[in-house]
Amino acid sequence: MSGTDEGGVQDQPLGRCPNCGEMIPAANLLIRYESNGNWPKLFAECSACEDPVHPE
Numbered sequence: 894m895s896g897t898d899e900g901g902v903q904d905q906p907l908g909r910c911p912n913c914g915e916m917i918p919a920a921n922l923l924i925r926y927e928s929n930g931n932w933p934k935l936f937a938e939c940s941a942c943e944d945p946v947h948p949e
Contacts (some may be wrong), residue, residue, distance in 0.1 A: 908948030910939040917948045 906916045917937045923945055925935040936945045 906948075907935065907937050910942055910944075910946050911949050912944060912946060913939065913941050915939055915941040917946070 904919055906918055907922060909916055917939055921937045923936045923938055928934050937948050939946050
C-alpha cells in the first residue's frame with residue numbers, strides 16, 4: 894500500500910499551522926518530545942510561513 898510504513902501511515906498531516914492555517918505534512922516534523930499536561934508534543938516547519946510551530 895502506498896504511503897504507509899511498517900509502523901502505520903507515514904503521510905498523515907501533523908495538523909494546521911497556528912499562524913496561517915496551512916496543513917503541515919509529516920515530512921516537516923522537526924522534533925517530537927514527551928511533555929506533561931496539554932502542552933504540544935512536537936514542532937514542525939510550516940511550508941507557507943517557514944516558521945517552526947506546534948501544529949494544531
